Amino acid sequence: EDQVTQSPEALRLQEGESSSLNCSYTVSGLRGLFWYRQDPGKGPEFLFTLYSAGEEKEKERLKATLTKKESFLHITAPKPEDSATYLCAVQAFGTSYGKLTFGQGTILTVHP
């Protein structure tokens, strides 16, 4: 069974204080790993797709990296508008198309 565990559950940062969120996964064969951002009362918004170990993707202050067992979402010099819940999901080879297994998310709060 595919499993995704995110840590920490919640993270509080001061504006400008860089940090990382962790996503550990167990799948039979990784087709893709995805990061989403979710604002309160909204649906998740797609951020990145990573397909193979060593791959990196960047968007503004966010950088996602992937190893064979985990992914990190690095946040550099965060701003209050980066506050949100960040979700990690995996898709395995051999599963039905579109079946993503999501982690429980990390709630990020950035204080001014």
Place this chain on the structure above:
Amino acid sequence: NAGVTQTPKFQVLKTGQSMTLQCAQDMNHEYMSWYRQDPGMGLRLIHYSVGAGITDQGEVPNGYNVSRSTTEDFPLRLLSAAPSQTSVYFCATGVSVANTGELFFGEGSRLTVL
């Protein structure tokens, strides 16, 4: 361009009542799906569709029915609501079957079953 539209945004039901959550998309996406989100459980796939006339079960399908008669619409039916179905429901669409990891979500429908 509205994207993914879900209605209603909020609903309160009594145990045993039935209802339909609506999902409409204007992006011509092949793939459509329903997830539920519960505290501490993450998002879980209920049902999905890879095109008009084609549906399949996800991880937690019991108590829910779906149909896909058009590309645009993918309603989720609760046959006999139970308190365990209290949740936030999200409809999500994808550009193509081969690219379904990148999903576009609606804003959610918050359902309470008393």
